[in-house]
C-alpha cells in the first residue's frame with residue numbers, strides 16, 4: 001500500500017524523478033496513527049526501550065568531554081569518514097568476533113554514518129539506476145524496501161522454504177530466469193538482514209549465506225553484497241555463531257559492505273551507525289556521496305559513543321538491555337500464548353535476540369493497513385506493522401510484525417490481550 005502524496009499533485013513545483021517517486025514513509029504513517037489514537041498501545045515502531053536508555057552515562061560523559069575548556073574539538077565539524085578512534089574501536093570489536101580479520105585493514109574500510117540507514121542509502125545510490133534489480137531476503141526490512149522503490153529500483157526476493165530458510169535450488173531457478181529474460185546485468189546487489197532480522201527475528205546460518213554465494217558465483221554474478229547486521233549485538237544470552245560475509249570464504253571474491261549500528265544497542269537518538277566496505281572503489285564512491293549529503297556525521301554524537309566504548313559503558317549497556325529485551329519478548333510472547341493465539345491458528349517462534357515477533361495468521365486473514373482486521377485492532381487500542389510491507393515482491397497478506405522494544409512488560413501483556421481479543425472475532 002502506498003499512501004498518496006496529495007500536496008505534490010497540487011504544488012506548482014516541478015519535481016525531479018526522484019522527488020516524484022518519494023512517498024511518505026509508512027513508518028511516519030504508523031507513528032501518526034499512534035499519536036492520533038488515544039490510549040493506543042503500539043507494537044509497531046521499532047523504537048528501543050525507554051526505561052534503559054543510558055541517560056546517566058550520557059550526562060556524565062558530556063560533562064567529562066566538555067569539562068576541560070581546552071577540549072573543544074567535539075563541538076567542531078569532524079571528518080567525512082568519521083572519528084579515527086571510533087573507527088578503530090569498531091574495527092577492533094569486529095575483529096574479535098570475526099576471527100582471522102585484521103583490525104587495521106577493517107578500519108580502513110569503515111565509515112561512520114548517520115545511522116546504518118545512511119550507509120544503506122549510500123550503497124544503493126552509487127550502485128543502481130532506476131529499473132535495476134536488488135535481490136533481497138524474504139521477508140525484508142521494510143524501510144529498505146521503501147528506499148528501493150524511492151530510488152526506482154526493483155526488489156526481487158530470494159525464495160525461501162517452508163521454514164523461512166533460503167531455498168538454494170529455487171534461487172538458482174530465479175537467477176536463471178532473470179538471465180534468460182536478459183536481466184542478469186540489471187542485478188546490482190544482494191541485500192539481507194542476517195541476525196535476528198527485522199522483521200522475521202530469524203538469523204541466517206552459514207549454510208544459507210554460503211548457498212547464496214554459491215548460486216551467484218556459479219553464474220558469474222560476483223555482485224556487491226550488503227549484509228545488514230543491525231541486530232547482531234542484540235542477542236539475549238548467546239552470540240550468534242554464524243560468521244558474516246566478511247570472513248566466510250565463499251564470499252571472498254565479492255565486493256562486500258557490512259552495515260551495523262550503535263543506535264539499537266545503545267541509544268537510537270544518537271543516530272550513529274557504520275558501514276564497512278571491502279572494495280576501495282565502492283568505498284570511495286560512497287564517501288564522495290556522503291560528502292555531498294553531510295561531509296561527516298555528528299561529531300559530538302560520535303565522541304559520546306567513543307567515550308562509551310573506551311570506558312566500557314557500551315558493553316555495560318548491552319549487558320543491561322539484553323536480559324531486559326528477553327523479559328519483554330517473553331511478556332508479549334506469553335501473553336499471546338496465554339490468551340489463546342495458537343488455538344486461533346496463528347504461528348510464530350520465540351526469538352533468541354532482536355526486537356520483533358513475526359506472526360503468521362491463517363492464510364485467509366488479511367492484515368494490511370486498510371484491512372478490517374487492522375481497523376479492529378486500532379479500535380481496540382493496539383497497532384502492529386502489516387507483514388505485507390516487508391516483501392520485496394509477491395507480498396503475503398497474512399503476516400504481522402510485533403515490536404516489543406518500547407512498551408514495558410505490563411503494557412506488552414495488555415497489548416497482547418487486546419490483540420488476541422480482536423483475533424478471536426476474526427476466527
Ligand SMILES: Cc1ncc(COP(=O)(O)O)c(C=O)c1O
Nearest residue numbers: 115116117141198230261263273
Ligand atoms: C534491519 C535494520 N537495518 C538498519 C536499520 C537502521 O537503523 P539505524 O539507522 O538507526 O542504524 C534498522 C532500523 O530499524 C533496521 O531494522
